[in-house]
Amino acid sequence: MLTREENELLTRVGRGTPCGELLRRYWHPVAAAGELTEQQPIRPVKILGEELVVYCDKQGKYGLVGEHCPHRLASLAYGRVDDEGIRCPYHGWKYDSTGKCLEQPAEPAGSTFKDRIKHVAYPVETLGGLIFAYLGPEPKPLLPRWDVLVWENGKRWIVKESIIDCNWLQPMENSVDPAHLFWLHGDTAHLAPRVKKYAEQHEFILFEFGIKKRRTSLPVGTGDAPLLDEHPLLFPTTLRHVAPYEDGKGHRHNLQIRVPVDETHTQVFRVNFVPSDVEKSSAEAQVPFRYSQLKKGPRDYNMRMVSAQDSMAWETQGVVTDRTQERLGAGDEGIILFRKILKQQIEIVQNGLDPMGMIRDPEKNQIIELNVINERIGLYRPQSLRQDQRAIAS
Ligand code: FES
Numbered sequence: 586m587l588t589r590e591e592n593e594l595l596t597r598v599g600r601g602t603p604c605g606e607l608l609r610r611y612w613h614p615v616a617a618a619g620e621l622t623e624q625q626p627i628r629p630v631k632i633l634g635e636e637l638v639v640y641c642d643k644q645g646k647y648g649l650v651g652e653h654c655p656h657r658l659a660s661l662a663y664g665r666v667d668d669e670g671i672r673c674p675y676h677g678w679k680y681d682s683t684g685k686c687l688e689q690p691a692e693p694a695g696s697t698f699k700d701r702i703k704h705v706a707y708p709v710e711t712l713g714g715l716i717f718a719y720l721g722p723e724p725k726p727l728l729p730r731w732d733v734l735v736w737e738n739g740k741r742w743i744v745k746e747s748i749i750d751c752n753w754l755q756p757m758e759n760s761v762d763p764a765h766l767f768w769l770h771g772d773t774a775h776l777a778p779r780v781k782k783y784a785e786q787h788e789f790i791l792f793e794f795g796i797k798k799r800r801t802s803l804p805v806g807t808g809d810a811p812l813l814d815e816h817p818l819l820f821p822t823t824l825r826h827v828a829p830y831e832d833g834k835g836h837r838h839n840l841q842i843r844v845p846v847d848e849t850h851t852q853v854f855r856v857n858f859v860p861s862d863v864e865k866s867s868a869e870a871q872v873p874f875r876y877s878q879l880k881k882g883p884r885d886y887n888m889r890m891v892s893a894q895d896s897m898a899w900e901t902q903g904v905v906t907d908r909t910q911e912r913l914g915a916g917d918e919g920i921i922l923f924r925k926i927l928k929q930q931i932e933i934v935q936n937g938l939d940p941m942g943m944i945r946d947p948e949k950n951q952i953i954e955l956n957v958i959n960e961r962i963g964l965y966r967p968q969s970l971r972q973d974q975r976a977i978a979s
């Protein structure tokens with residue numbers, strides 16, 4: 586249970602709020618690169634409560650600027666792009682990706698007014714088919730090169746889910762809540778036959794980038810060996826996961842990135858990667874993407890989809906869960922730990938220091954292998970890691 590003040594501390598995302606300032610220290614995806622096309626090179630996006638537009642100009646350069654034009658606040662979402670930058674649809678003021686005003690067509694020749702205009706603009710970088718933005722102070726950290734974003738031997742694709750009508754912390758608490766797996770998802774696909782055969786133990790292991798959620802499935806009455814799965818929560822907004830692919834013939838690795846849109850909405854991007862000997866993907870190339878609709882209307886969830894089952898649980902907890910009313914038990918250890926880390930990291934930023942997981946050395950960012958395992962679906966620990974994991978566990 587939290588106090589009302591603690592609940593607000595951990596859920597607010599706006600600029601100037603303690604948690605909003607922490608979240609601004611990390612890169613967040615604002616769109617799939619494939620969403621910006623020649624026909625539609627501009628999209629409005631809201632992130633951390635800020636109304637912005639992401640665009641691709643005619644030279645293929647991406648930009649992210651404030652949605653409302655500094656002249657008289659019309660929306661740049663209806664603007665146009667040319668060789669450099671984005672132009673407002675109302676009176677044609679034009680901005681580059683640093684927020685510099687390049688033209689003001691109605692001002693007299695030689696006017697220096699434009700030099701005194703600085704529009705909101707944030708740096709963007711593309712990786713693994715997503716456009717990531719950084720809304721925090723300089724010097725910005727490196728954009729983490731998570732394995733799923735940069736692996737090449739296999740097939741990569743992106744799913745952008747319909748916006749979830751709840752605060753970002755609910756999906757993230759779910760990422761350290763292994764007890765929900767069989768109850769919420771137990772009737773679906775590969776999980777079903779396992780429901781009655783296993784008891785579970787849960788452990789939460791802090792590591793450089795967040796919390797590893799380890800589940801040991803203990804076969805009941807068969808004498809079979811215990812099976813591990815271990816899925817890291819990458820602080821603060823991402824779950825690294827693996828699931829079976831095509832009836833268990835392969836493994837679908839994925840990142841589930843939960844972007845805080847504002848206090849009451851969350852946008853989930855999923856980046857999937859299936860290893861393959863015949864297919865190749867480049868981290869830089871445009872990656873296929875599709876949209877996924879989690880519900881047909883209010884409270885009308887597609888309960889056959891695992892992701893819709895989760896979003897049902899998160900939304901029905903309340904738009905911002907009232908944590909003054911909850912009753913946490915021993916099975917909620919991961920949630921308690923995540924809240925503790927979140928609070929600590931807020932304080933670290935308030936003290937002017939780098940929070941957890943900041944990468945500033947390019948040598949350490951070639952590729953970040955997360956060594957996800959799930960022995961229940963046949964993805965075993967590499968031999969080299971077995972010793973380490975025993976050491977961590979003991
Ligand atoms: S409102 Fe944008 S140019 Fe006038």
Ligand SMILES: [Fe+2]
Pocket residue numbers: 759765766769770895
């Ligand atoms: Fe789930």
